[in-house]
Amino acid sequence: MTAMDAVLRTDIPGLPEPRRGKVRDVYDLGDCLLIVSTDRLSAFDVVMENGVPGKGIILNQLSLFWFERLSAIANHHIITGDDRAIANRMGADHKALHGRAILAKKAEPLKIECVARGYLTGSLYKEYLASDGLVHGFQLEPGLLDGSPLPEPIFTPATKAEEGHDQNVSIRQAEEIEDEQTVRHASDLTLRLFRAAASHVTGAGLILADTKFEFGHTDDGLLWIDEALTPDSSRYWEADQWRPGIARPGFDKQFVRDYLEESGWDKQPPGPRLPDSVIQGTLERYIEAYARITGLPSPVTGIPA
Ligand SMILES: Nc1ncnc2c1ncn2[C@@H]1O[C@H](COP(=O)(O)OP(=O)(O)OP(=O)(O)O)[C@@H](O)[C@H]1O
Ligand SMILES: [Mg+2]
Structure with missing residues (x-):
């Protein structure tokens, strides 16, 4: 039934x-x-x-778009995302890699994930409810709802849990994991990248609610690594359907999470098999996000019904 098979692993x-x-x-x-x-x-x-067949291609191409577009703000790890250049370097052209591979500079990933948030939602909203409005050292006004905008974007680092879920940490805790100068630099890059990206997607009728960046140490200083502003690492909302306090249709994995919550799965590995309708709906959201954000035709077409 699928136009292409999902690439679940490469060898x-x-x-x-x-x-x-x-x-x-x-x-x-x-x-x-x-x-x-x-x-x-x-x-x-x-x-x-x-x-999800083709999801990796969309993620890779969207990351390439953002790394390139925001390269004046942060040095990034991309050497090339060009299939021919990659084939040349490898001495062989592996079709399975087409569209989904990059050559990247090596870095030593920071032990913190660098999250920027412009809106109160997800784990930050839970923190807000549990702590009388004090989130990450910022005192917010009472009465905010899930989805309310923050007065300004904030940097909310998280630990990279080896196992299980990432934990939000304070700036001070982050400075115990990495040093103070690194955290300050990462925070500055995070907020500048976030503001530029949020402003770009406004033109496409989207809201960038929050996103997670990774940076790595290199001999030449901090490098922006991993993925860039994809629906896997970011919450994008439809601007014209956004209202605080109500569920917002997004382009992230909320669709899959909603299905899983209702399925009764206990969230322990192994993950279940998702029905075709959920795979299809997820792919459509990734394709739409790509097209809206970049203004380019999607590198992947949908699954024929
Ligand atoms: N330029 C780079 N140098 C070193 N490591 C990188 C670089 N870019 C990405 N990485 C690392 O490669 C991995 C990418 O794989 P993926 O996103 O699937 O991992 P993950 O499941 O998010 O994280 P993990 O498996 O580390 O918990 C991440 O661990 C990321 O930190
Ligand atoms: Mg990752």
Whole structure:
């Protein structure tokens, strides 16, 4: 039924076994990394049994768009996302990589995830309710709703949990994990990238509610690594349907999460198999997000019904 099969894992002949994250296969090529975005789908930090065909291509192409577009603000890790250049470097053209691979500069990832938020939602909203409005050292006014805008975007770092869910931490805790100067620099880059991206998507009728960036140490200072402003790492909302206090249709994985919440799954691995309708709906959202944000035709077409 699918136009293409989901690429759930890659095994490139002649290369050592990659490090497999929830979504990406990362091959160490010595002087650089080959990072492949697969079609794996994770929700509640668990990878689902089946994937979303072409999702990895959309994620990779959207990241490439943002890294390039915001390159004046932060140095990024991309060496190339060009399939021919990648084939040249590898000495072989692997079709399975087309559209979904990059060569990237190696960095040592910070042990904190750098989150920027412009709206009160998700774990921050829970924090707000539980702490009389004090979130990450910012005292917010009472009576805000899930989805209310914050007076200004804030930096809310989180730990990278080896297992389980990331934990929000204070700036001070972040400075114990990384040093003060690193945290200040990462915070500055995070907020500048966030503001520029949020302003760009306004023109497409979208709201960027929050996003997560990763940075890494290199000999040349901090480098913006991993993925850039994808629906996996960001909450995008439809501007004309946004109202605080009501559910907002988004382009993120809320659709999948809603299905899973209702399915009765206990959120423990292994992840269940998602029905075709959920896979299809998810792909459509990723395609729409790509087209709206970039103004370009999607690199992937949908699954024929
Ligand atoms: N330029 C880079 N240098 C070093 N590591 C990188 C770079 N870019 C991305 N990474 C790392 O590669 C991995 C990408 O894989 P993926 O996004 O699937 O992982 P994840 O499931 O989010 O995280 P993890 O498996 O580390 O918990 C992440 O661990 C990320 O920190
Ligand atoms: Mg990741």
